[in-house]
Amino acid sequence: MRQCLALSSIVFSVLLVSPSVYAEAVYAAVASNFTDAMKDIAQQYEAESGNKVVLTFGSSGKFVAQIQHGAPFQVFLSADQNKPDALEKAGLVAANSRFTYAIGALALWSAKPNFIDNNDAHLKSGDFNKVALANPKLAPYGVAAMEVLAGLGLTESTKEKWVMGENISQTYQFVSTGNADLGFVALSQIMSQGQIKSGSSWIIPTDQYSPIRQDAVLLKSAEHNVAAQGLLDYLRSDKARSIIHSYGYQTE
Amino acid sequence: MLSPSDLEAIWLTFRVATTVTVILLLIGTPIAWWLARTRSRLKGPISAIVALPLVLPPTVLGFYLLIAMGPNGFIGQLTQELGLGTLPFTFWGLIVASVFYSLPFVVQPIQNAIEAIGERPLEVAATLRAGSWDRFFTVVLPLAKPGFITAAILGFTHTVGEFGVVLMIGGNIPGQTRVVSVQIYDHVEALEYDQAHKLAAIMIIFSFLVLLSLYSFQRKNTLWGAK
Numbered sequence: 175m176r177q178c179l180a181l182s183s184i185v186f187s188v189l190l191v192s193p194s195v196y197a198e199a200v201y202a203a204v205a206s207n208f209t210d211a212m213k214d215i216a217q218q219y220e221a222e223s224g225n226k227v228v229l230t231f232g233s234s235g236k237f238v239a240q241i242q243h244g245a246p247f248q249v250f251l252s253a254d255q256n257k258p259d260a261l262e263k264a265g266l267v268a269a270n271s272r273f274t275y276a277i278g279a280l281a282l283w284s285a286k287p288n289f290i291d292n293n294d295a296h297l298k299s300g301d302f303n304k305v306a307l308a309n310p311k312l313a314p315y316g317v318a319a320m321e322v323l324a325g326l327g328l329t330e331s332t333k334e335k336w337v338m339g340e341n342i343s344q345t346y347q348f349v350s351t352g353n354a355d356l357g358f359v360a361l362s363q364i365m366s367q368g369q370i371k372s373g374s375s376w377i378i379p380t381d382q383y384s385p386i387r388q389d390a391v392l393l394k395s396a397e398h399n400v401a402a403q404g405l406l407d408y409l410r411s412d413k414a415r416s417i418i419h420s421y422g423y424q425t426e
Numbered sequence: 427m428l429s430p431s432d433l434e435a436i437w438l439t440f441r442v443a444t445t446v447t448v449i450l451l452l453i454g455t456p457i458a459w460w461l462a463r464t465r466s467r468l469k470g471p472i473s474a475i476v477a478l479p480l481v482l483p484p485t486v487l488g489f490y491l492l493i494a495m496g497p498n499g500f501i502g503q504l505t506q507e508l509g510l511g512t513l514p515f516t517f518w519g520l521i522v523a524s525v526f527y528s529l530p531f532v533v534q535p536i537q538n539a540i541e542a543i544g545e546r547p548l549e550v551a552a553t554l555r556a557g558s559w560d561r562f563f564t565v566v567l568p569l570a571k572p573g574f575i576t577a578a579i580l581g582f583t584h585t586v587g588e589f590g591v592v593l594m595i596g597g598n599i600p601g602q603t604r605v606v607s608v609q610i611y612d613h614v615e616a617l618e619y620d621q622a623h624k625l626a627a628i629m630i631i632f633s634f635l636v637l638l639s640l641y642s643f644q645r646k647n648t649l650w651g652a653k
Contacts, residue, residue, distance in 0.1 A: 235615035260617060304515060309598055312615045337515045337597030340608075340615065347489075348597065353496045353514045 198401035199226040201246055203237040205253035205388065206343045207278060207315065207360040211421040212251065218417070219408045225401040233341040235312055241266060241393065248396030249405055251275060251388065253342070254314040258389040271392035275409050276423040278386035279361035280318045282376040285350050290374040294326060297356065297376075302335065306348040306357030309338040315345075318383035319358035325382050349373075361422035368420055377422075432625055434601055435609040442517070442605060443585040446524040450532040450581045451574070453525070458536035459566075477530045484527065488594025491523050495595065515597035520605075523595055524585045531580040539573020540566060572647045579640045583633060 204212045209231045216227040234252040238260055241247055252258045255274075261267050282290060282297060290296050297305070308316035316338070323329045337353075339345030342360050349357035361377060364370055390409060396402040408414055415425050428436075461473060479487060494501045495513040501522075502512045513519030543566060551561045567574070589607040596603035598612070606625060613622035 233615060235617060238617060239614060257617075303512075304597075306597075309612065311612060337599065340593060340598065340611070344593075347492070347594075348514075351492055351496045352498050353492060353512060 198399075199228055200248055200399070200402045200405050201228045201230070202249040202251065202402075202405065203230050203232070203241070203245070203247040204251045205234050205237075206231045206341055207253055207362055208251055208276065208388065209343075210366065211276070211362060211418055211423070214417045215409065215414045216405075218413060219405055223401070223404055223408070225404065227405060233312065246395075248393055248399055248402035249390065250393060251390045251409075253278075253386075253388055255387050255389045258391045261391065261393075266394050268392040268394050268397040271406065272389055273406075273410065274387045274426050275390045276388045276418050276425060278315065278318075278388055279380065279422050279424065280315060280322065280378045280383055280386070281359055281361045281364060281422075282322075282356060282378060283346075283349055283359045283364050283373055284356050284375070285352055285373045286355070287372075287374055289355065290376050292374075292376050294376060297328065297332075298326065300331060302355035304335050304337050304348075304354035304356070305332055306337050306339060306345045306354040306359075308342045308345045308358070309340060313339075313341055313345075314386045314388075315342045315358065315360055318386055321383040322358070322378055365422040366420070368422075380424075428624060429621065431600060431604075432606075432609060432621065435604055435606045435625075436628075438601060438603075439586055439605040439607075442520055442524060443582045445521055446528060446585045447532075447578055447582045449521065449525055450528060451578060454529065454532035454577065454581075455536055455574075457529075458533045459540060459562075461533070462537045462540035476533050479527050480530050484588070484590025485594060487527060488523070488591040491526070491591065492595050495519060495522070514595045515599060515603060517602050519595055520592060520603050523591050524588055527588055527591050528581045528584045531584045532577040535573045535576040535580065536570065537573075539570035539576075542573075543569045572644065575643065576640065579636060583636050586629075587633065 202212075202216070212229060212231075216229055219225070220227055230247070234254060234257045237245070237247070237250060237252070238257045241250065241261060242264060250258065250261070258267065258272055262272065282294075284290050284296075296302065307319040310316035310320045320329070323332060337348055339348055342363065345357050346359045346363050348354045349359065364373070364375060390406060392399075392402055392406055418425055457472075457476065461469060461476075491501075492514055493499050495505070496502045497506065497512055505511065505513055513522055547565050547569065548561055551565045556564065587607065588605070589611070592603060592605055592608055593611070596605075596608060598604050598608060604612075606629060610622050610625045610629070613619070613625065
């Protein structure tokens with residue numbers, strides 16, 4: 175009788191637990207600069223875990239506003255550290271879940287081949303119509319771009335030629351459509367498999383701007399969600415890291 | 427209460443909307459006139475093109491304008507030939523985009539007003555030897571006045587409320603392309619909800635008052651017309 179009870183309780187607990195372990199959907203809000211890398215990582219995680227990952231890409235600022243007002247995300251991958259910090263202060267983050275999943279790299283890019291010679295010469299020459307950058311008020315890549323310009327003493331001389339994207343995707347769009355000759359974009363947008371995909375670029379030495387540390391958090395509402403926790407664990411695994419590196423990011 | 431950059435955005439928005447309204451009345455009137463009176467088979471396709479911005483997502487319109495006005499697009503090639511450079515990220519680029527975007531809001535009220543006049547008053551005027559310009563200014567304009575006023579108000583307010591298109595082609599340049607709607611978006615994105623609320627409240631009150639005056643004006647006019 176006792177065995178029977180034990181057996182049935184095992185069966186019962188498997189029935190209860192299994193749906194929450196397998197084939198669960200994880201809703202993740204992801205900063206747009208991490209789009210390509212996250213698609214690859216999510217695909218691998220889905221294959222290995224059997225869970226499904228539903229990705230939403232956008233600007234971190236908008237995600238914070240949405241999460242504060244009950245958006246059904248479980249995981250948030252920000253483009254910076256301030257926004258996860260703000261959510262943490264608002265008590266919306268699961269304790270000790272925050273970590274830096276990637277350190278972003280900045281590149282000066284042109285859609286035209288041979289326009290930039292992997293150095294700052296063309297930027298210094300002033301021989302371009304516009305230079306696109308992400309709005310530094312909103313995007314950490316914009317802050318980094320301003321630091322590079324200031325470091326080169328070009329802030330004042332290029333100011334007239336700035337055009338600002340609301341986020342790094344829009345900045346990329348301004349350059350890729352040829353409306354701006356040059357632009358400061360995320361290296362991850364122009365790099366795949368460790369190679370620059372098109373145009374010409376200057377991969378800016380990392381000592382010219384403060385590190386763009388991007389933090390991820392598990393949201394309070396998903397504190398006990400095994401699949402969501404699993405995705406964050408996977409994000410820290412060696413497999414995920416090698417994907418992250420292939421898009422030009424560094425990790426801790 | 428408002429920061430200098432908020433005030434700059436409000437002033438810019440006012441300049442953009444005024445310029446666009448004037449241009450739209452100038453080009454929208456002949457289009458509306460033609461659409462109201464033509465029997466051409468082109469009437470359907472032209473009406474559809476004019477009405478497209480009503481249904482297209484502004485981001486789609488903005489994205490194609492960014493490409494078309496860019497250095498490789500056909501508008502961009504034209505403006506470069508004329509020595510004007512390219513239009514995105516400039517005040518005039520915003521004007522061109524807004525003219526496309528608000529066109530149906532100006533053409534349709536004027537077209538309806540002209541259609542409502544019908545042929546009869548124009549024929550009478552013609553028998554009195556009024557030339558076509560004369561007929562337009564002495565018959566059509568006074569009779570279709572409510573339509574023109576509605577068109578101007580809708581064109582103006584719709585341009586003030588424009589966001590998606592500006593976001594795509596603006597480049598967020600203070601005094602050039604950073605209009606109120608973009609400024610509000612920036613405040614929200616930067617988590618500056620206080621400033622966002624202030625500007626948004628101003629926008630809601632302004633839009634409400636304008637629409638209120640439009641509808642009271644229309645009501646008065648129908649009463650007058652019925653008398």
